[in-house]
Amino acid sequence: MPPDAFKGQVILVTGGSRGIGRATAAAFGRAGAQVAITYRTQKADADAVVQAIVDGGGEGLALQADITESAAPAAIVDAVVKRWGRLDVLVNNAGITRDTLVMRMSEADWDDVITTNLRGPFLTSKAALRPMLKQRYGRIVNVSSLAGVAGNAGQANYSAAKAGLIGFTRALAKEVGSRNITVNAVAPGFITTDLTRELPAELLERARQAAAIQRLGTPDDVAPAIVFLASKEAAYITGQVLGIDGGLPI
Numbered sequence: 079m080p081p082d083a084f085k086g087q088v089i090l091v092t093g094g095s096r097g098i099g100r101a102t103a104a105a106f107g108r109a110g111a112q113v114a115i116t117y118r119t120q121k122a123d124a125d126a127v128v129q130a131i132v133d134g135g136g137e138g139l140a141l142q143a144d145i146t147e148s149a150a151p152a153a154i155v156d157a158v159v160k161r162w163g164r165l166d167v168l169v170n171n172a173g174i175t176r177d178t179l180v181m182r183m184s185e186a187d188w189d190d191v192i193t194t195n196l197r198g199p200f201l202t203s204k205a206a207l208r209p210m211l212k213q214r215y216g217r218i219v220n221v222s223s224l225a226g227v228a229g230n231a232g233q234a235n236y237s238a239a240k241a242g243l244i245g246f247t248r249a250l251a252k253e254v255g256s257r258n259i260t261v262n263a264v265a266p267g268f269i270t271t272d273l274t275r276e277l278p279a280e281l282l283e284r285a286r287q288a289a290a291i292q293r294l295g296t297p298d299d300v301a302p303a304i305v306f307l308a309s310k311e312a313a314y315i316t317g318q319v320l321g322i323d324g325g326l327p328i
Contacts, residue, residue: 079305081135084111088162089308090154092116092145092202093172095123097271098221100130101297102169102304107131107138109305114139114158116172137162145172145198155205164213167308168206170199170243171221175276180234188235195239200246203261207254216259217308220247221300222319224267228328240265244319251317260316262307267323269295290325 089106093099094115104127106113113131117124117140128138141157143150158165173195176187199220210216225233226240244263251261268277268285286292300322306312307320 079105079109079302079309081108082110083309084109084136084167084305087111087166088158088164089113089167089169090116090158090165090202090206091169091171092154092198093118095120095127095140098266098269098297098300098304099169099171100127101301102171103127103138104130104134105301105305106167106308107134107136110135111167112137112139112162114141114154114161116141116143116145116154118142118144118172145202146193148201151198151202151205154202155209159209165206165209166213166215167217167219168203168210169219169221169304169308170202172198173221173239175233175236177232177236177276179232183235191235192239192242195236196242196246199243203246203250207259210259211254211257214258216254216257217312218247218250218259218261219304219307220244220261220263221304222247222263222265224265224321224323224326224328227265227319227321247319248317255316258313260307260312262312262315262317263319264300264303264307265319265321265323266300267295267321267326269297269300269322271297285326288326289323293324295322295324 095117124140131138
């Protein structure tokens, strides 16, 4: 992506302090964007991301927020628009896991994951659409998962939320396409982040061996795809789900 590909554009990445969110925010910064990230607790990590954005030639802003709180997404978007006057791209990346088998899963485990991973993107997208509809331009990229496409044992809550996010992506794309707003999703496979480090080593090894590209992915494998889907070059792509999984069989 050219260094000035996103110059003058404003980007919001939820859950931007670590993993895929961090790599994505930094990539937008290197492309000249003004980038806001949200974080819940990791202030030091968020500040480091902002510094990386600035070092890459962009402008950065870190906002502490819990996107599961009803009023938080609108407050986040208002803060971004107040700072830079517009919002061009939303990346719904924030997510959590509470892995266990269904027979052992508590209602709280189910509700927490659905609330963060599905309700959060709904609320944030709804808030972001206000400035996007007004300016008749926008890009929304949702970070789903291979688990949302194929399911994953021990992750019924996570798989359900990520599958729901794919349905949300496709429905919203049809609602806002006439306003020059695209909505797409990426579906990463096994990516080395804090979330996957909690998975059993034998599961990760089986995934590595089953993939056509026999390694685990990194956040830097995912970020360029998100940046592309947010670009002007992807103007005729909407309602799509891009797998980034090294060729894992579904």
